[in-house]
Amino acid sequence: MTQGVLLFAFNNEQIDYLAMAAWSARNIRRHLNLPTCVVTNVVDMPVTYQFDQVVTVDLPPTEQTRYFKDYKGVGAWHNKNRSDAYELSPWDHTLVLDVDFVVASNQLKQLFDIDQDFLAHRWAYDVSGHLAFQDNNWFGTYKMPMSWATVMCFRRSKNAQLIFDTMQMIRDNWLHYRQLYQVSEHTFRNDYALSIAMNIVDGHTLNTPSIPWQLASVTPETKLTQIDPDTYKIQYESTDSKTKWMLLKQDFHAMGKRALGEIVANSC
């Protein structure tokens, strides 16, 4: 059974997602020893970017913008073709990663040993300990449990195909689903589509299998710097309003694109 990691990278005015993907691909090769494939609209790619495969697609049609806290500004957000991962993946068993997910260990290798068709994180936590972040594990007025699309692992199967097909249906009819689940946010998010899709495919049981550990998250308010290739320092204001810091030597989701962008730029 072939295995690999799929990344999506569509740059906007502020963020060079493709550079992040290339940086991530190096970490993936080093820790997971897996091939990478990037889905992008960039045709002329720098020669230093080493992906095993490149799938060139048109920029996903979107009028969607998003406020990026760390940039203190609004930018285009091309996130609407993540649900094409099933068709676009060249492998039988695929790990789909957000390019802002930092691979700093071989932990994700475990996912390929799990006998499930589709897996994503059910729980995320803020490494700086802010409890308000826990609210992100649900969405909408009715507190629908969130499944995070940051890390998705699927194998070619009817079940996985149904989940991605359902995500596409939700994306194409987002206004309807937004009203149904009473989501106040206008912006379409893959996390929402995935959560709703997994629950529909599982017969609305709210009992979908998930990755058996939590998604470590570093929020945009946290200052992130790299100490060595797999050690990161975070500095933040703690719940008692004091400036604190600690080191991270593990995989994590860097939600602040600016800090990660600077790390990527400095590593080139």
Add this chain to the structure above:
Amino acid sequence: MDTNELISHSRARFDHHQARIVLREKYQAKMTFAHAGGMWRAGPELLILLQACPTEDAVILDLYDTPVRINIVDLQYLTHSRWQEQMNAWLVEYEELHKNR
């Protein structure tokens, strides 16, 4: 140089409490492993369950509540190895925490 940033940096203190919580999360994740088509979490609970099985073969539930037929001795060996290997790594990192100001 941004003086405010410099002051903020010098006043920052290592967050021992939160670092311990994050370390625990990290090693909880590392305790998971696959065997015989099932997914397991190494630790005292699983070891005690395995010790309670009187025969060499048994069917027990994995992390996904899937019944899996396992060889007790094999799973016990893997569980114990994984548990102690990761506990040792956890101890090393835990002791490093104390060196941080």
